[in-house]
Amino acid sequence: MNDNKRLRIAIQKSGRLSKESMKLLKGCGVKFNIDERRLIAHSDNMPIDLLRVRDDDIPGLVMDGVVDLGILGENVLEEEQLERQSTGKPCTFDKLRQLDFGSCRLSIAMPQEFEYSDSSSLEGLRIASSYPNLLNRFLAAKQVSYLDCMLKGSVEVAPRSGLADGICDLVSTGATLEANGLVESEVIFRSKACMIQSPIAQADDKQALIDKILSRINGVIRAKE
Ligand code: PRT
């Protein structure tokens, strides 16, 4: 079992949020050496352990109280929260703050030749996405019924491959959509990285450390503004 006295922070192991997450913690004075083969990195100067995992695992680890803090995209957080709400699993957490990286949007995009007027144009069509709950919330609110096509990867090639009529995927520059002959027709969620805390009550010294880290993060971000 883990040493419960140490603060456990989950960050993305390798991907778009990894470098910035580590830079942020280093900027807060947390020193650690990463061994690429290991899941856990122990800080040398503070009672902190870093858990390096896939971003999709971070919300569950925090909501289940396996780790104390997590750094992840709001998109992944919101999707997992909706999923857990629908299956009755624990889905509470405290959002400590939004961070200044990982900016993107979750958008519906259709082939260039498709004539899109508003979301009712999607009635009865098949939409490929890795974010079925966010897509469903958006289209259900517009009373549009559509067909699912759940894909964890290669979402942008689904229309060209004949798997779906359109997609709902993350966009930052728009280059991927353009390269695949797709046009962004509807932004359904705007996201940045954020830091969240487990709902499980902390011992006073651990909570004091969380407060210290949060106040340093506020300082690091303010200094850049
Ligand atoms: O292995 P693991 O599961 O941890 O990583 P992952 O492959 O699921 O995630 P990763 O590293 O791709 O993204 C992690 C997080 O970064 C996302 O959950 C978002 O919060 C954030 N983020 C910011 C993005 C992007 N920008 C982004 N552009 N995540 C993905 N993309 C992809 C998008 O899916 C599409 O394929 O980039 C492509 C579009 O980019 P543009 O610039 O061409 O529009």
Ligand code: ZN
């Ligand atoms: Zn992922």
